[in-house]
Amino acid sequence: MPELPEVEVTRRRIAPLLLGRSIRTVATTSPSYFFLTPPVRLRRALAGRRAEALERRGKYLIAPLDDGSRLVLHLGMTGQLFSSAVTSPRLLRAAARGGLAPEAQHGFAPDEHTHLRLGFDDAGPEVWMRDARKFGKVLWLAPGASDPRLDRLGPDALTASGAQLFAASRRRRIAIKSLLLDQAVLAGVGNIYADEALHGAGVRPSRAAARVTRVECERLAAALRRVLLRSIETGGSSIRDYIGPDGIDGAYQDERRVYGRTGEPCLVCATPLRRRVIGARSSHFCPRCQR
DNA sequence: ACCGCACCCTGAGCGC
């Protein structure tokens, strides 16, 4: 599940493939709600353009183009943005992965889930976007156009302060976990890193946001920064679908302390970790360390 | 205004 770290790693590694190259071909799948901008319009808008930068806001990637328009991408849950020159078992269905050595899986061929393919006016690799579940989004913004999705994003989780978090949590009766996932409060936090940060800060995910103290908000902001930065360092979490644009898996899944570890011992106090559904998201926590 | 929840989608993993 691409969250801030995975999107940031993707940004850093895909930027060299995108920047300064003129887009010559744009191939898409059929219209669906994956395309907030209809494919026909998207193809027209992108052909001949050149990305001048690649920015990240929360979990969104934004590429300002040379005509002042912008290409906006969101990877959703299962989105993969990668070079056509790479392959990875994660690009294949489990059935197709079976038994194959990684080096035997050459030449990933675009399938029905490969929704966007950008080709360039040189001989280099293309940039492909694949998303089996289509929870991702592709959007083109005309010069000067804005989008409510971007406008409502709160401060980036990497730079948000404990004071901001404290202010945003006052009078809120929702669980602190749900508040962390609200992109208008903090941009970039998803289920994995919310759970990890709450454990790091010693705060139970189900606690009402308004009952989290100023000191705990400071601890939460610090834990978020620590967890997110460490994940970026290790290439993100490749738990199911996520791959780096260069086909290389992240390694942060090996450093998880609570996410997906229900029943296993807490690495701090050895108490078996618990799972509880909060706001339709599974939450993992230590009943002893997190109050 | 605030909050909970259904919905979009497909593949994995399970039970029978």
Next chain:
DNA sequence: TGCGCTCAGGGTGCGG
């Protein structure tokens, strides 16, 4: 072995 069911969840939007 194979089918069908359930679950996973980011973000949006609606109903209470």
